[in-house]
Amino acid sequence: MSEEQTSWHPGEVVPESGIYECDCGAGHHWSTDVKGHRFPPLPAGCPGESWTLQTDAHPGS
Secondary structure, X not given: OOOOOOEEOOOXXXXXXXXXXXXXXXXXXXXXXOOOOEOOOOOOXXXXXXXXXXXXXXXXX
């Protein structure tokens, strides 16, 4: 079995509702996404490549 996915690219389906941060390391690009929707593009000028979950909207569910 493969490792659990920890990052998603713009356009991929959001696996869990929550707050996502881009992987550029600047810590300032956030996106609140809803399960089943698609991830938005990264902000203009952002050197990152993907979104990572920072805060789960429904922990423990």
